Amino acid sequence: SQQGEEDPQALSIQEGENATMNCSYKTSINNLQWYRQNSGRGLVHLILIRSNEREKHSGRLRVTLDTSKKSSSLLITASRAADTASYFCATPTGANNLFFGTGTRLTVIP
Amino acid sequence: EPEVTQTPSHQVTQMGQEVILRCVPISNHLYFYWYRQILGQKVEFLVSFYNNEISEKSEIFDDQFSVERPDGSNFTLKIRSTKLEDSAMYFCASGRDGGGETQYFGPGTRLLVL
Numbered sequence: 237s238q239q240g241e242e243d244p245q246a247l248s249i250q251e252g253e254n255a256t257m258n259c260s261y262k263t264s265i266n267n268l269q270w271y272r273q274n275s276g277r278g279l280v281h282l283i284l285i286r287s288n289e290r291e292k293h294s295g296r297l298r299v300t301l302d303t304s305k306k307s308s309s310l311l312i313t314a315s316r317a318a319d320t321a322s323y324f325c326a327t328p329t330g331a332n333n334l335f336f337g338t339g340t341r342l343t344v345i346p
Numbered sequence: 347e348p349e350v351t352q353t354p355s356h357q358v359t360q361m362g363q364e365v366i367l368r369c370v371p372i373s374n375h376l377y378f379y380w381y382r383q384i385l386g387q388k389v390e391f392l393v394s395f396y397n398n399e400i401s402e403k404s405e406i407f408d409d410q411f412s413v414e415r416p417d418g419s420n421f422t423l424k425i426r427s428t429k430l431e432d433s434a435m436y437f438c439a440s441g442r443d444g445g446g447e448t449q450y451f452g453p454g455t456r457l458l459v460l
Contacts, residue, residue, distance in 0.1 A: 333446070
């Protein structure tokens with residue numbers, strides 16, 4: 237079965253620093269997605285990277301995908317206090333649904 | 347910007363009672379989903395719905411659960427006889443495309459079963 241596991245489980249940085257989160261998965265995928273969840277709120281889609289892409293940017297976000305290692309990373313540059321949230325990777329599984337990882341809880345200290 | 351909405355935001359119920367959680371997906375989306383997240387745990391898939399029928403469901407989605415799209419806008423999740431372990435945050439999501447493409451999530455309904 238698909239398994240998305242993020243590391244670290246928790247990350248605490250100072251505002252302005254970069255934050256890097258990693259995700260590993262087990263089986264072949266056609267895309268990998270990153271979502272953000274503010275405490276007690278819904279999931280917000282951040283970025284989708286396809287299996288034939290190695291890197292993708294969106295604003296201060298940079299995502300990489302290494303299909304040979306079955307891993308992805310999410311880099312948030314110049315972090316802000318508002319970036320404090322949990323970040324999840326998600327991979328398609330079955331016909332339509334997404335399998336979510338365990339998440340990285342990011343705290344950005346002002 | 348269109349968004350998925352869910353009601354109620356919070357629901358407290360007694361064990362054994364029926365609950366209905368409501369969702370209004372984004373209007374031009376064709377694929378609809380329910381997920382749940384037990385406090386402190388990962389988001390888990392429950393069911394997907396397309397073309398007025400269930401397209402996929404997880405082991406969690408047993409006979410106590412059902413989904414319905416009663417009209418052109420609402421998408422509901424019913425839990426027939428709630429158990430303590432049903433306490434969780436329930437998220438509705440919708441997507442324009444299936445096949446594991448981007449899904450747009452609602453803010454969730456926090457269900458507490460006493």
